[in-house]
Amino acid sequence: xxxxxxxxxxxxxxxxxxxxxxxxxxxxxxxxxxxxxxxxxxxxxxxxxxxxxxxxxxxxxxxxxxxxxxxxxxxxxxxxxxxxxxxxxxxxxxxxxxxxxxxxxxxxxxxxxxxxxxxxxxxxxxxxxxxxxxxxxxxxxxxxxxxxxxxxxxxxxxxxxxxxxxxxxxxxxxxxxxxxxxxxxxxx
Amino acid sequence: xxxxxxxxxxxxxxxxxxxxxxxxxxxxxxxxxxxxxxxxxxxxxxxxxxxxxxxxxxxxxxxxxxxxxxxxxxxxxxxxxxxxxxxxxxxxxxxxxxxxxxxxxxxxxxxxxxxxxxxxxxxxxxxxxxxxxxxxxxxxxxxxxxxxxxxxxxxxxxxxxxxxxxxxxxxxxxxxxxxxxxxxxxxxxxxxxxxxxxxxxxxxxxxxxxxxxxxxxxxxxxxxxxxxxxxxxxxxxxxxxxxxxxxxxxxxxxxxxxxxxxxxxxxxxxxxxxxxxxxxxxxxxxxx
Numbered sequence: 001x002x003x004x005x006x007x008x009x010x011x012x013x014x015x016x017x018x019x020x021x022x023x024x025x026x027x028x029x030x031x032x033x034x035x036x037x038x039x040x041x042x043x044x045x046x047x048x049x050x051x052x053x054x055x056x057x058x059x060x061x062x063x064x065x066x067x068x069x070x071x072x073x074x075x076x077x078x079x080x081x082x083x084x085x086x087x088x089x090x091x092x093x094x095x096x097x098x099x100x101x102x103x104x105x106x107x108x109x110x111x112x113x114x115x116x117x118x119x120x121x122x123x124x125x126x127x128x129x130x131x132x133x134x135x136x137x138x139x140x141x142x143x144x145x146x147x148x149x150x151x152x153x154x155x156x157x158x159x160x161x162x163x164x165x166x167x168x169x170x171x172x173x174x175x176x177x178x179x180x181x182x183x184x185x186x187x188x
Numbered sequence: 189x190x191x192x193x194x195x196x197x198x199x200x201x202x203x204x205x206x207x208x209x210x211x212x213x214x215x216x217x218x219x220x221x222x223x224x225x226x227x228x229x230x231x232x233x234x235x236x237x238x239x240x241x242x243x244x245x246x247x248x249x250x251x252x253x254x255x256x257x258x259x260x261x262x263x264x265x266x267x268x269x270x271x272x273x274x275x276x277x278x279x280x281x282x283x284x285x286x287x288x289x290x291x292x293x294x295x296x297x298x299x300x301x302x303x304x305x306x307x308x309x310x311x312x313x314x315x316x317x318x319x320x321x322x323x324x325x326x327x328x329x330x331x332x333x334x335x336x337x338x339x340x341x342x343x344x345x346x347x348x349x350x351x352x353x354x355x356x357x358x359x360x361x362x363x364x365x366x367x368x369x370x371x372x373x374x375x376x377x378x379x380x381x382x383x384x385x386x387x388x389x390x391x392x393x394x395x396x397x398x399x400x401x402x403x404x405x406x407x408x409x410x411x412x413x414x415x416x417x418x419x420x421x422x423x424x425x426x427x428x429x430x431x432x433x434x435x436x437x438x439x440x441x442x443x444x445x446x447x448x449x450x451x452x453x454x455x456x457x458x459x460x461x462x463x464x465x466x467x468x469x470x471x472x473x474x475x476x
Contacts, residue, residue, distance in 0.1 A: 014194035014202075018246045021206045025244070028213045029387045029402040057210075059203050094207075114331035118211040118220045140216045140363055141402030164365065168214045181214035183363070183402075 005077040008041035010055055020056040027179040028168070032137045032146025034130050034178045043074035049172035050097060050124050051078075057122075058083040058095055065093035068102025070126070097124045100151035106159075109167050117164040120182075125151070127173045139184040148178060153188040160185055195242040196274040201225055205243035205398070209389060212400030217362030218330070219313050219397040227393065229270075233263060234292055235393030237309035238270070241290045244305060244389065245271065250278045252286035257294040257435070257452035264292075281455050293356075295377040297434045297456040300386035302403065308371045310392035313399065315359045315369040335367045338410060346415055355420070360407045367410070368399065375409065376421045376435045382407035424449045429460035430467040 010016035016039035023035040042051030058064055064085040066075060075097075079085055090096060090108035103109075103123055112120035127149075134149040135156075148171075150156060159166045159182055166182030180186075193199070201223075208222040227235040245251065251271050255263040259281040267290060268279045280286050283298040290307040300306060312318075316326045319337045329335065338359055345353045358375035362368050370381060371390060381388065381401065388401040401407065411417035422436040427448040434456055436449040448469055451457035461470065 013199055015247055017199065017202070018194065019248075021202075022244070022246050025206075025209060025213065025387070028210050029400075057203060057207055059200050061200070061204065062207070115327045116221075117215050117218060118208075120211075122210070140405040141213070143404045164215045164218060168210070181402075183214060183216060 004043065005074070005081050008043070008051065008078065009082045010039045013055075017056045020052045024053060024056060024170070024177065024179070027170070027177055028141075028181055030141045030146075031139065031180050031184045032132060032142060032148045032178065034132060034176050036175055037177055038175060043078050045069050045072075045126070046075055046078070046097075047126055047172045048175040049177040050126060050170075052175075053124055053170055053172065053177065054079055054083055054085075054095070054097070058085040060084040060086070062094040063088040063092055065090045065096040065121075067096060067098025070098045070102065093121055095122050095124060097126075099126050106155055106167075111159075111162065111165040111167055114165070117166075120165070121167045123167055123169040125169055125171050127151070127171050130171055130173045130176050130178050136187040137180070137184050138187075141181075142184070148180065150180070150186065153186055156180060156184070156186040192274040194247070194275055195245050195271070196228075197225065197239065197242045201239075202243045205239055208398040209240065209243065209400060212389070212398050213387070213402050215366075216401050216405050217366030217368040217399060219392075219399045222396055222398050224393045224396040229266070231394040232311065234267060234290070234309035236391030236395075236398070237290050237292070237307050237393075238267060238391075239393060240389050240391035240398060241267075241271065241288060241307050242275070244307065245275050245277055245288060247275070247277065249287045250280050250285055251275075252280050252283065252289045252455075253291075254289065254294060254296070254453075254455075255292045256437075257296075258454045260454065282459075283453075283455050293372045293374075294435070294452060295373060295380045297431075297451070297453045299380075300384060302385045304386040306384075306386050306388045308373075308388065308390045310369065310371045310390050310395070310397070312357075313369055313390065313392040313395050313397040315357075315367050330366060333365070335361075335410075338367055339412075342410060342412070342415075346412075352411065352415060352417070358417075359410050361410060362401065363406050364408075368407075370407075374421070374435055375417070376419045378407070378409045378417070379419050422449050425467060426451045426457060426460075427467045427469040429457045429465045429470065431457070431460055431465070 040051035109121040131149040255261040409417040
């Protein structure tokens, strides 16, 4: 472990995390909206927004799965030092981190049970950019319709079809994030 | 500031609560279990709401706390002071000025905006609890969408009283899926929950449950086609401000049967009186 790992965490954890959570909460409550976050400087290939989410939501009680290129020594050490989250396989994780392609196949992730639909994974998907265009979104949190650039439509439709089961997704690009909960209906 | 961590709770507790809030928003109306902490106030004083507020507040927020609509009751004042001291946030009594509103048993009369968060204090989060005491059974009923028992209860109301006599904590169905307890708000407030622009969060401390409604979520009060839901209130205007559209408290003013109706939302009543509206007993009140 080199000293670079020790850097890039929240400077003022209670306040930085509070602001980051409010952005993350607004994103999850209003699918399709894009929010700026700040405070983390994680090692590549982690985006700033994904780093902020890890610092805000993950700790020794949450299992994290790193997919594809994100499963590298720098990211592993950074998450271990700053969040203390155990790193696990896709089947057991609370949070999964990677590009959309790397996260496949998606049926590995927990979708909760009929009695406890909350026991499900949250995917943190790294994207090149986030745009309020593309697929049409409807559902709770959306007044009429919203639009969001999604990596694909079929997987999100299938995920919404099994509501209240399913996983929820955050999309991160640079310092911006958006979310798509399982309750959102997606039309290509 | 103070010797407390920002907003009192430790960071790991806040992360746990924040994760529960996000799950609640993703599954509207579903009660997410969370590891409720002991707070420096007894259960029944809003420990669930306080924990949700603590996990939600940022230093930029302006907090309003109401208890049965009033800003100046013991519960509201002490929770407001608690966050002034532990989070250093500004507080207000004006609904429009607040970014986070913690409430016990009322929704403000003034419509809330997209920039606001409404946090409810919830005593019993399980709408089926008084019909079925077993948590194992109620959880199964939610999983199977087996809500017949609730309709039997409402039917028995009609059989006994000629109408649905449930006046508060009136059960609602969220997005056609989960039956949810709206907390003990009067049923007058139920229609305000549906399609609300603000995020609604519910915290039950003793019962260790958090649930949520994202903005613009469909919330329907349960009823029957021939006995439709009615948002009722006392059939009178406010005696202080003359409002006919606000929920009223009945106040006994002497021992000779004298009484008056006043807005339960004290900020709404104050703003109306400041704008020159006067109710039947408003003048005498101002003189006294």
